[in-house]
Amino acid sequence: MPVVSVSMPESLLQELDQFIEDHGYSGRSEAVREGTRGLLGEFDDVEYEDQDIICIITTMFDHHSGAEATLSELRHANHDLVTSNVHSHAGSACLELFVVEGRVEEISSYVSRLRAIDGVQTVEYSVLTADHSVLA
Template identity: 70%
Template structure:
C-alpha cells in the first residue's frame, strides 16, 4: 500500500487522534482510509437521474469574506437556488440553500461552495424529485 503524507491544522489532528481513541481505530491510517471511502461514497450520485432537490448547508466564520462570495454564487445560479437562509450557530455563520436541478448541476454547485475561501464545512442531502416521490 502506498504511503501518503497529509497536512492539517494541529487542532484537527488532535480531534482526529481523540476520535481514533474513542472509536477503537488501529491508527490514523485506518481512520483516514475510512473517511476517504465515505467521501467518495458521498459523491457517488449515479443512482440519481433527472431532476432532484437538495438542501446544502455551508458553515463559515463571521469575519470571513465567505458570505459575500456565497451571495454572489447564489445570484449567479438563481435558476438552481429556490431558497436560501442565513443563520448563526455555535459562533459561526450558516448559509442554507435549497436547490433543484440535475444531479450534475447540483454537484458542480456544491463543489463551487466548497471552493469558497473561508467556508469550513459543506454538508448536503439529496432528495428524489417530487415526481418520483409521489409516484
C-alpha cells in the same frame, strides 16, 4: 502506496486522533482513507441517476473569514440551480442554507465548490427526490 501530506488545524487533528482512538482505527491513514472513500462516493448513487433531486445544503463559516462574499458569488453564478437561500447566525458562526434543485451531477459539483471555499468550516446536506407524483 503513495504518501500524501495533509495540512489541517491543530484542533481538527486532535478531533481526528480522538475519533481514531474511540473507533479503533489503526492510525490516521486508515481513517483518512475511509473518509476519502466516503467523500468520493457522495452522490454516486444510482438511485438518483437521470432524475432531478432537491438538496438542502447547510454551510457554516466564521463571519470574519470572507467566505460570505464568495458564497454569494457562487450562489449568483448558479441562480438556475439555487431555488432558495437563507443567511442565519448560530453563536459566533454564520450559517448559509441553500435549497437547490437539479441533476445529481450539478448538485454534487455545487457542494464540492462550497466545500472548497476558504473559511467554510462545514457543509452538510440532505437529498430528496423531485418526483412530483409523490408530492401530489
